[in-house]
Amino acid sequence: MLPHAPAPTAILEASLYVDDLDAAEDFYGRILGLERIQRVANRHAFFRCGPSVLLLFNAEETVKPPGNPRLPVPPHGARGPGHVCFAQSRAELLLMRARLKKAGVAIEAEFDWPSGARSVYFRDPAGNSVEIAEPHLWAP
Numbered sequence: 001m002l003p004h005a006p007a008p009t010a011i012l013e014a015s016l017y018v019d020d021l022d023a024a025e026d027f028y029g030r031i032l033g034l035e036r037i038q039r040v041a042n043r044h045a046f047f048r049c050g051p052s053v054l055l056l057f058n059a060e061e062t063v064k065p066p067g068n069p070r071l072p073v074p075p076h077g078a079r080g081p082g083h084v085c086f087a088q089s090r091a092e093l094l095l096m097r098a099r100l101k102k103a104g105v106a107i108e109a110e111f112d113w114p115s116g117a118r119s120v121y122f123r124d125p126a127g128n129s130v131e132i133a134e135p136h137l138w139a140p
Contacts, residue, residue, distance in 0.1 A: 011052060017059040017078045018126035021045055024056045027124050031103045032086075032096075049086065081123075085131040090118055093132050113137055 018024040025045045028034045034047035034054065043061040047054045059077040088096060097107065097120050108129075109121040117137035124130050 013053040013055050014084055015055040015057055015078075016082045016084055016124070016126070016128045017057050017062070018124070018128070019059070020125060021056065021058050023125035028054065028056065031100065031105065054084065081127045081129055083129040083131065085119075085133055085137075087135040087137075088132050090134055093118060093120060093134065096120075096132055115139060 016024075021039075021042055021044070025036065025039065028045075028047050029036050034049055036045060037048050037053070038044070038046040041061075042058055044058065045056045047056070057077065059079065063075050063077040065075055097110070100107065100120075100122055105122050107120060107122055110119065112118050113133075115137055117134040119131050119133040119137065121129060121131050
């Protein structure tokens with residue numbers, strides 16, 4: 001029997017893997033407006049998103065063993081497109097939709113879920129599926 005422990009209550013960070021870190025940094029920083037908080041060479045760029053952090057990794061670099069023994073992060077990575085969903089109010093989502101279109105980002109899908117929450121889907125430069133949805137999408 002496993003000992004009791006409370007379940008996690010939030011996602012602290014989420015990762016996407018990209019093949020062009022400069023293009024990804026431009027997309028998430030300039031187009032989506034996220035604040036870059038760290039960049040390490042061609043390995044990764046991290047962005048603040050509310051209380052959480054979006055980690056963008058160059059998959060070719062993260063599969064290598066860590067070069068710094070003080071940061072023993074195990075090698076990791078993924079191939080193929082991933083998915084991330086950001087939360088915004090409907091008014092903010094519609095403003096972001098207009099911003100994306102103005103920046104030449106194609107909207108792949110847009111609809112209202114049975115919960116009444118609206119979602120907008122598009123792709124980042126690496127082909128990852130990016131969604132912006134109203135926060136009540138997953139409300140209990």
